[in-house]
Amino acid sequence: MINFQSIRKTHFDLVCRLIRPEQVISLILADEKETPCQSQLFQARFRIEKFTRLRSLQLIELTDDGQSLLSKLYKVQSLVSLEINIRFDLPLIKALPSIKTLIINFPSGVQFDIRRSVGSLSLEYVRHLSISYCSLGAFLHFFNEMPQLKSFKTSLLLFKPIEVNIFAYIHQIQITPVDLVSLSLTINAPAQELTNNHFELFLTPFQRLQQLELIIETYLDHGFFNANQWEKLIVEHLPKLMTFNFKFPASFIEREIIDRFRSPFWLNKHWFVAFDSHSQTLFTVPHFASTKTSSSITSVSSDWTTLPLEQHIIFYDRVNQLRYELDQSEHSYRYNHVKELIFDDPYMYDNNIADVSKVESLIINTSDWPLDKIVTLIKTAMPCVNYLRLNCTQTSLQDKYFPDISLSQIRRLSLPQFGRHEEKIQFNWSKVFPCVERLTASINSKKQIVFLIDHFKNMVSGFFVLDEYHFD
Numbered sequence: 001m002i003n004f005q006s007i008r009k010t011h012f013d014l015v016c017r018l019i020r021p022e023q024v025i026s027l028i029l030a031d032e033k034e035t036p037c038q039s040q041l042f043q044a045r046f047r048i049e050k051f052t053r054l055r056s057l058q059l060i061e062l063t064d065d066g067q068s069l070l071s072k073l074y075k076v077q078s079l080v081s082l083e084i085n086i087r088f089d090l091p092l093i094k095a096l097p098s099i100k101t102l103i104i105n106f107p108s109g110v111q112f113d114i115r116r117s118v119g120s121l122s123l124e125y126v127r128h129l130s131i132s133y134c135s136l137g138a139f140l141h142f143f144n145e146m147p148q149l150k151s152f153k154t155s156l157l158l159f160k161p162i163e164v165n166i167f168a169y170i171h172q173i174q175i176t177p178v179d180l181v182s183l184s185l186t187i188n189a190p191a192q193e194l195t196n197n198h199f200e201l202f203l204t205p206f207q208r209l210q211q212l213e214l215i216i217e218t219y220l221d222h223g224f225f226n227a228n229q230w231e232k233l234i235v236e237h238l239p240k241l242m243t244f245n246f247k248f249p250a251s252f253i254e255r256e257i258i259d260r261f262r263s264p265f266w267l268n269k270h271w272f273v274a275f276d277s278h279s280q281t282l283f284t285v286p287h288f289a290s291t292k293t294s295s296s297i298t299s300v301s302s303d304w305t306t307l308p309l310e311q312h313i314i315f316y317d318r319v320n321q322l323r324y325e326l327d328q329s330e331h332s333y334r335y336n337h338v339k340e341l342i343f344d345d346p347y348m349y350d351n352n353i354a355d356v357s358k359v360e361s362l363i364i365n366t367s368d369w370p371l372d373k374i375v376t377l378i379k380t381a382m383p384c385v386n387y388l389r390l391n392c393t394q395t396s397l398q399d400k401y402f403p404d405i406s407l408s409q410i411r412r413l414s415l416p417q418f419g420r421h422e423e424k425i426q427f428n429w430s431k432v433f434p435c436v437e438r439l440t441a442s443i444n445s446k447k448q449i450v451f452l453i454d455h456f457k458n459m460v461s462g463f464f465v466l467d468e469y470h471f472d
Helices: 009-018 038-045 136-145 161-168 196-203 227-237 255-260 264-268 371-381 446-455
Strands: 026-030 056-060 081-085 101-105 128-135 151-157 182-188 211-216 243-249 272-276 281-285 292-294 321-324 340-343 361-364 387-390 412-415 438-443 461-466
Touching: 009 038, 026 038, 128 136, 136 151, 136 161, 151 211, 161 196, 196 227, 227 255, 227 264, 255 272, 264 272, 361 371, 371 387, 438 446, 446 461
Parallel strands: 026 056, 056 081, 081 101, 101 128, 128 151, 151 182, 182 211, 211 243, 292 321, 321 340, 340 361, 361 387, 387 412, 412 438, 438 461
Antiparallel strands: 243 281, 272 281
16 A cells, blocks of 8 residues: 655655565555645656556545546556545546545535536446535436445535425435445525435334434434334334434423433444533434543533433543633543644643643643743643644743753644744744644744754745735
8 A cells, every 4th residue: 555645755756766566555645735646756757557456535625636647547447446536626527447445535616516526437346435525416417327336425415395205205316335334414494394204214214224324414303312213113114224323403402301211222222312401412422522632621411312321421421622711611531532632722721621631732822821831731731732733822931941851752733823924033943843744834034944944954845924914
């Protein structure tokens, strides 16, 4: 497997010199901010058809959205898995080998009719399909063109009430892959148009379904919260279902709705649910338990979840992003698996709330906490931090008053307020952060760019943003 994502240019050149195309089975190419024009450099060295044993290919934000490579992929007959993370648009794909897995990821906010790009493709051998979102027309197209489809994941956009009805009666309208084993569906539909009955009509034919995930992003009637109706549907029509996870918006529900999920049917399958008044959602746990929280938010109480009390630590163990805020609540457990820590109020730091020894990313959003205190905290309590973002102004920094601490662990440094330093810079940033490889900073003059480049000797990637309010 060859993964070029986030690789240094020198390492990229070295690996390319060692590559024997006929031996490569998996390949990842990326034209991201840290690896610009990588795919063009790769294609200048290699012809994709020479990778005769290539089975898996992932293209990440290629400059031309992968057009130059995608137009030649039909020559790679060994390819069975293709993943495309597009930047703006998906180019027309005229032909592909008989792939079995197709994954297409779009950036948030980008919308287009994917049928323009893949409408002419033969997709009869595809067994696993994942697409960030699709219209109803594209949804119908994929169901019709993929008779062997076993797993499908997408976000479905329904714009009109009539589209909701077409979705419900799709099995009566056309051929559908009723042998689906896994279905993950996110639906956004007109408010109050989508009912539990629509889902019963849609799901009933999938009698071989084993895994089902439903996310609804539209206001729902209370039929969706009826545990008895879901139980009846599953027992009568989805007998092989082993995993069922859902996340429904709910501004308010009564406690008896939660109590209906305490029946032997739900508890014996370990299908536990919870209602979170903060996020206003009814969801299954642990699958949809939040991975982000703040010190001011209390965990779900036992009255509003069917999860056994002895397992409530799940609500804490799932959290990997913790934000310290001004207000703090009492917590029953510690957050033991935090990877990203955000400080909005430095005076509220409490080591009893979280184990910070596993934190990898630290973000400071307040100028009230001086840099020497931040550096000392990292040195003494956060050995795993490799990314630091100082979204705050640090004034009057001078080497002679700063503690003799060096954080060689910091490889990525972000200084979004650096351009607001209007006085002459006297602080040696590289002494504190000697091993920074990737730097992002605001600047107010060309002199600051020169200063930063001269100081960070190990920098392989620099991204400088003009601070228009303090530009010299």
